[in-house]
Amino acid sequence: MKLKFKVQPYQTNAVESVVDCFAEQVNTSGIAYRIDPGVAKNRTEYTQASLLEAHGFKNADIQLTGAQLLANIHAVQRRQNLSLSDKLVSSAGCKVNLDVEMETGTGKTYCYIKTIFEMNKRYGWTKFIVVVPSIAIREGVLKSLEITAEHFTESYGKKARFFVYNSRQLHHLESFSSDAGINVMVINIQAFNATGKDNRRIYDELDDFQSRKPIDVISSNRPILILDEPQKMEGEKTLEALAKFKPLMILRYSATHRTTHNKIHRLDALDAYNQKLVKKIAVRGIAVKGLAGTNAYLYLESIEISKKAPVARIEMEVRQGGGIKRIVKRLERGKDLFIESNELDQYRGFVIAQIDANKDTIEFTSGQVLSAGDATGDVTEATMRRIQIREAIKAHLEKEKRLFTQGVKVLSLFFIDEVAKYRDYSQADDQGEYARIFEDEYEQLKSEYLGELALDNEAYRTYLADINVGRTHDGYFSIDKKTKKLTDPSFKTRGEGAGLSDDVDAYDLILKDKERLLSFAEPVRFIFSHSALREGWDNPNVFVMCMLKHSDNTISRRQEVGRGLRISVNQHGDRMDNPATVHDVNILTVVASESYKDFVGNLQREISGSLSARLRKADEAYFTGRTITTETGVLEITSVMAKQIYKYLLKNDYTDDVDQVAEAYHKAKANGTLAALPSELAPHAEQIFSLIDSVFSESQLPPVGDDRKPKTNPLNANFEKKEFKALWNRINQKAVYRVEFDSSELIQNCIRTLDKELRVTPLTYTIQKGEQANQASYEQLKSGQIFELRETGTEYGTSVHSMVTYDLLGKIAENTQLTRKTIAEVLSGVQTAVFKQFKQNPEHFIAESSRLINEQKATIIIERLSYDSIAETHDIDIFTAGQSKQDFTRASEKLKNHIYDYCVTDSKVERKFVEELDTSTEVVVYAKLPRGFLIPTPVGDYNPDWAISFKEGSVKHIYFVAETKGSMSSMELRAIEHTKIDCARKFFAEINRRIDPEHVKYDVVTSYGKLMEIVGNGETSA
Template sequence: MKLKFKVQPYQTSAVESVVDCFAGQVNTSGITYRIDPGRVVKGKTIGSTVETDTGFKNADIQLTDTQLIENIHAVQRRQNLPLSDTLASSEGCKVNLDIEMETGTGKTYCYIKSIFEMNKRYGWSKFIVVVPSIAIREGVFKSLDITAEHFTESYGKKARFFIYNSKQLHHLESFSSDAGINVMVINIQAFNATGKDNRRIYDELDDFQSRRPIDVISSNRPIVILDEPQKMEGKKTLDALSKFKPLMILRYSATHKTNHNKIHRLDALDAYNQKLVKKIAVRGIAVKGLAGTNAYLYLESIEISKKAPVARIEMEVRQGNGIKRIVKRLEKGKDLFVESNELDQYRGFVIAQIDANNDTVEFTNGQVLTAGDAAGDVTEATMRRIQIREAIRAHLQKEQRLFAQGIKVLSLFFIDEVVKYRDYSQPDEQGEYGRIFEEEYEQLKAEYLGELALDNEHYRKYLARDKVSKIHEGYFSIDKKSKKLVDPSFKTRGEEAGLSDDVDAYDLILKKKERLLSFEEPVRFIFSHSALREGWDNPNVFVMCMLKHSDNTISRRQEVGRGLRLSVNQQGDRMDHAATVHDINVLTVVASESYKDFVANLQREISDALSARPRKADEAYFTGKVISTETGSLEITPIMAKQIYKYLLKNDYTDDADQVAEAYHVAKASGNLAALPPELAPHAEHIFGLIDSVFSESQLPDVGDDRKPKTNPLNTNFEKREFKELWNRINRKAVYRVEFDSNELIRNSIRAMDKELRVTPLQYTIQGGEQAEQVTHDQVKAGQGFEIRETVTEEHKASIHSSVTYDLLGKLAESTQLTRKTIAEMLSGIQPAVFKQFKQNPEHFLAEATRLINEQKATIIIERLTYDGIAETHDIDIFTAGQSSQDFTKASEKLRNHIYDYVITDSKVEREFVKELDTSAEVVVYAKLPRGFLIPTPVGDYNPDWAISFKEGSVKHIYFVAETKGSMSSMELRAIEHTKIECARKFFAEINRKIDPEHVKYDVVTSYGKLMEIVGVGGDR
């Protein structure tokens, strides 16, 4: 697959912020100069390049300092940035511009596009991208490569780019002599070292005609772009930068340490609120001691069942071969002492309460666990196993949902040392984490395959396709002699401390960037060294797990930054549709600390990074700000600033410290902001933009607890007049009456059982085999040392009376809701050969007899059934009960016309039906009726699927209750289903009879097209 790129407004804004600082600069391309030929004869061939005297360099900046600062002010005003007093000179260069862009928003793309745009507008063509590490260098080079075609289409030209290498200096000849766009990528280690560590860039080199590479580079007056400048602020690096004689320096980072002239800001808040990066969710694991006991307990999660909540608890269980830790599904009242096979440490641990709202389990001894709590004997190994299991579980949950949308899910494990993943001293070379991963994955995979819906066959095949050994891979350095994985080397001192210089590991990751996104590639889980934290990412990392000792050298923002980029599908398209971006793009972080602690620390780091934002929404802040209007720019006067300030005070949108209050953001999000004064109202959008730029704690991104069930709230469609009218029409209860002749039912049932009751006899298979003539070691290892010679299948002939006593009459009476007397008459009337089958397979006989009797009962009921309406109605609570405990792996994308944000669909037919309903011009509002909306029938309660309100005049029947089925063939509908549907027809007919015949239309449809045929498009039909 190939990644696709498109023009994004927010990235265009970042580019314009740079190029507009030079408005008025004359486009002067092709400034020539004489290249230093060195001590060689002109025309001598070096490699494949013929030397030339003529070089092309960047033209000088023609603007005065006053013009430059005016341009910078214009750029800063339109973004509400503080105005710079002067040009911030640094490193021998008077133009130093800061561009702040959050990780994952494409800053590399932005500065590459800025290169093309500056060449187009001003003719500048020589650029150097300086990076702090090999990781980032490789990432930049890869970005230049994969965006080349995209920019060629946009600008009609290509850029020539290369990585500086002192052993390949012919690239510098081309860099100087080529008139087109030239980009050199260089890491600081290549030029900031001196003495014995000198990287030759400052030496006169015999293989470079006795010239110094730095002199050839600086003659081009290059534009220098610093990627992550906060990592390159050591004195040696800054002194070395001046030797490039840069025309200007552009600094791109999410976290600037030193400020120059800031001309663009897209910080963490902007990126999250504009939905440009993934939303973050956390699975924290808290170690909790339980007083007076060493009982190991881990509360994995709480499941909502039809009856009562169930807790998934990992505990120790005594087994024949010792004590083993097992995950059990336990209900209220379960005694862990019994469940553990009487391990003493669990005495007193009886589940007293399971609270699904707060995700807690309380025991009768007073102990309380919250989901994610690990208690008792929690060793380092136990913690890591829990983390790995939770990461796999999160991966499978996301994968099951996103697979149908063509999105491959990747998970990333950060570890401290290779031996934890690949241990070459072990026979299978598996490290501790690799072995745990495979054990936990196999268990969870089996669990998921057992629970997958039958209509999810494509994902089932994908999940079952690959062996566990094929789905994970380690990205580490490779020892050149042994070809084995080794720990990366990285600096431990100086400004480069913690930065790896390991090229092999990054090379592996980057070469597979697009391949990893394909379903064809089996690798879905990546183990990598925690030192490899920058310079690479993959848009489809959805789960991150930190299997390492916590320290303060790496911030949580740095860690999650590897997974913030928005995902892409199999066609390479970014999943950035505004309405659904955070439904799809959620990064789950499995932390080795509690959810509360991780979130608090992450929020603090984000808040600290936003220190440059204004904190007070007072008159002084608003005065002098410039906003755009239809007629041009407008400066906020002191009078206008006072009006804005009073507006905020009057509506309690600021607190006593003049900080923007949460009430403002809540009101804005819900569309309920108080109206601005008439004088300000025409500029409302831009004034609210000014207010938004003031930092407040309530703006910090919402980091969700990934264990809590996703909520499915009722939305504004629920309040629409059309839905209220629809609900009032169908919200009726009724009771049914049915009278039928028992003798008729007995006769029909006997006839049906004689004709159709067929039972499969119990069978057993006998296989015989012998050892193969010649057996290899591999065959023995694989369990293939014997060959099957004969297979015989025989029926089980033993009488049922030999072991189990069945209450045949009682079982059938219970499952058909008939009397024992009626059942006895049926069984005594069937053929002896039919009844004899009971002994061959009693369970199958019971199931078949029940089905046939109920089908005959259902057929008779339809003819004799009547409904009587009653005054009672359904409680409105049925719309909110259980909405937070649904299986969101079957959820639709976020919807427009439904009363909930999402619909949990049960089949492909329903999924297609939802898509049609939500995009239909005729549908005003619709609902998948909650399970509490039940119609009583003699064969069980019936829950219709859909209630739909159409636009006035667009169809004949305004209100419609629908049942969706994949087929309308009576042969493919079970008799019980058919009976319930016919009962529903009579129920709605009774409702309509008392009001009007067209009050509500009920029918069964196979598709949206069939629905429109039934209701009739156009009000004149």
């Protein structure tokens, strides 16, 4: 397998946040300087030394003044909705210190590698040093540099030379200085701030380095320092050491900054979840609960929905011929546990009175209640660990059964305290306690799953059956170099880097062979490792995490779950990040050794604490001065506009008494029922709502689901109805699209549009003059407002120029997905006066030109698009894939006309639609179309919402495919949605053409009433 990388807007934004801080810096490629050749011990060595490159290439100085830098930083902060810095914050002897906050799992390593290439492209800087706090992170950075090399070569046409600093291999340092290309050195802090002999060599004059000090050679290059996890490098000793590198600037990347400098980018836990950039988290908690007057051991695994009545999966003790054994039973209402246990006295009186599938509880006739995940009776630590291991294996197999057909390998990670619990070398087979438990539970669950797998899942059945239990789990720890056996890793217990192991061997397979772990050919699916393995572990396909260890207050739950947040990849190395299905596929299950409520409560508090930098009040002051982007340029929100937004929030109860955003706002937004903004604000609705979203409220916290809540949701008898089969046979047709147009027509349309509509806002700057007041009141002195503004002037156009070098053709070609040749023909055809606007404001010229060209491109696509049917149809298994487990927090009540018992809806509009469909006397059967039913379009695959079959004779159109939207207003539907809907109309027109013009009707509806208008009268909203 080869991991693939693609340009993603959110990562590009992170890169531009850094690079734009230096706008107008002149591109100076490599300032040459004379390298100190050192002093040789003899003539031969002197000759060799003199043959070294005579010149090195260092980073050019930052030419911008402090005021210019701060102005650039403010511009970046405004578009990020960040608080404006009042000054440049110095640290480690450097005046430029930029903080980039990126949530774990969103690819910060990729971002700073891309930033290196972009800084080189725009400004000519070539010397970069990545500083890391541990061996694990160092190995991860090296792996990232290696696997992204080809990707960045394709994007930038050059490669970066990278290496790890080693005081015994200083020839790399010579090349670092003398090479004119991009050079990246990776160094861990122990190499320059520890007291050991090898660590001090960086400051010593070395005979094997021509009597030079490595630190002097490094500092001569004026390197740009990139600190990965800087919160572990904030000690006074480390900062003093970093100053000796004489950095040009310091860029700090972390999800959890402790010290703030000039923060210029934020992608926190809330942003990452809302933008679907990380996995959704689900939890299986286990709570030890005492039931009055009994020692009976009981563990309620889960409640299953069956066709008849809910069934409880309960682990209990059962008398057998060989003694008493704990086994799992599936029990219905009315079952007597005394009888089920073969008359063990501790179960007398335990008769199941009620099984509640909605609350996930069972109640006994005694009135005692157990919830899913509750354990009672003789619950020792060994019992708890066995339950955890079983739950982790169950979660793994459930995910694997669903994801195998999509080519996604599922990995599960167990964190343990010590190797002996997994590998016990005092035993004949080296098996530790956890390894034995794992193999026992795995074999039992494997047999159960093989027996339940449907016949149409033969490929997964074969895969599961063929993997030997002894080969499917392994432990990744340190390896003793003498005995070649696993050993507990040594890791620092205090100070900077506490809890991080510095043993390279512990991470080899995890970090260096991650592609192998992702392949189905590799049998290892369950990984046991040490709890100290925190930062650095970044395999994307961890779907289950199990904490088989005592609570450790030095490791937060956020750090633990962070190891599994990355978006998964399939066997081709493609990210499974389709926005429509990303959180159906990417769900991380955490098996905790505490109750669901306790784990989630603590995790939410940690996430909330990490968002402390977010502003919490949506008042007038917050909105005033913020900027939004319009068709004519950047618009600053005035105090009048800010008051309108504030009153809008108050009027609709979207804020509370202390101006914090209320839950009602977030619910309304999720359901598509937000009140309309005042007419003058409506054109900017999307950006204004984005500003509101940036204000933190507790109701925004990412939901953490209970992994036991999802139920089985099998296809029911409606799926077999002749009316549904007839409907499915009519729409089950695949097609390919063609777009045939003359590129010259597109070019001419673009030229006409640019000549007519392209308007670029000139770059401006404001000059304000003021002086100290003749007299100042106490209040003015206290607030610092003792100066009076006397004069304001604005400079436009020709007096202000950008000094940044732009790849005009490349940028517009990238934005429009057209060739450079096509863009060149368009720009060469526009009027000279129009093209001259480029110099006035290059960024706005590029953005506006791209937008106008894309509009013309979209128009031609729709006009010239056609579909051709092909012989291929959809497999029937798209109805079962992903349906075995769903999040029922958004599910309907049990339905009578749907092909499943339950329907999981995405909005209030859909929930209302389902209620009316299911009670309609005209509807025979309907289905929420599965995610796998996709129509290809030039702007991405499209998944319609509903397929409906009506009673014959009740309506004009018996077979209908519907898309539900809360509004049909063109202002409220995104352009991409419009395009997909237009493409779908042509797709169904092609299907109808082959059979019958009234064969299947497709349309967009806002309600059941609108649907009946269309199917009853034959009208269309097209």
